[in-house]
Amino acid sequence: MKRVILMIIVSLFVLSACSTEAKIEELNKEVDRLVVQGEYLKATEVQKEINALRSGETYIQDEDPEKTKEVQYKSNFENLHISNTSVQWSTSTSTGDLTGEITNNGSVALDGYFSVYFFDENDQIVKDYMTHIPDGGINPGETKYFSISINKFEFDSYEFQGDTIVEK
Incomplete structure (x- = not known):
């Protein structure tokens, strides 16, 4: 029984790590697309989310970085x-x-x-x-x-x- 529980825990950990890597790969493509379009502030927000994922944290992107930049940057x-x-x-x-x-x-x-x-x-x-x-x-x-x-x-x-x- 302990082996089954351990195998389930390990499986969940592996699935979580794969899911995070897939999300990072998806977000990297988004950064590349935004840069090509010249949307550097939006690309910065996506990159911040990637950095947070890599360090095991959560980051909520600024929905309007251009407006935020104008107000406080x-x-x-x-x-x-x-x-x-x-x-x-x-x-x-x-x-x-x-x-x-x-x-x-x-x-x-x-x-x-x-x-x-x-x-x-x-x-x-x-x-x-x-x-x-x-x-x-x-x-x-x-x-x-x-x-x-x-x-x-x-x-x-x-x-x-x-x-x-x-x-x-």
């Missing part, structure tokens, strides 16, 4: 400096890491999300990734290392953009 990205970036591809898988350092040159602690956009030779976006400022934020004068896991693909250049960088 002030970018602090100009106070951040990203440097020493590089992409390292794995030799055994089709993944890699974009690594670098982020420095807060402002006078207040900041927290939030920033994105990296990858472009082809025609300056068209081919892929984008979003990540949270490491360790829950960055203090004035502080520099932190960051790493963004990415899938292998062809690109010509990349640039960073602050999505929602707010005072902490």
Whole structure:
């Protein structure tokens, strides 16, 4: 009887994990579609949900991010400096890491999300990734290392953009 109960529990756990991965895959396609359409704020909301799912949390998307942005958004990205970036591809898988350092040159602690956009030779976006400022934020004068896991693909250049960088 204990074996049956244990097998049921394990089966439910495996089904839950598969369901989460399927949802993340579906949401990644949604992010790609929104980026191609130029709907970056909506794509940011979907990416926030993906990040929450990966960490076992729940995130409810803002239904009208454009309106919310107009009411309460002030970018602090100009106070951040990203440097020493590089992409390292794995030799055994089709993944890699974009690594670098982020420095807060402002006078207040900041927290939030920033994105990296990858472009082809025609300056068209081919892929984008979003990540949270490491360790829950960055203090004035502080520099932190960051790493963004990415899938292998062809690109010509990349640039960073602050999505929602707010005072902490």
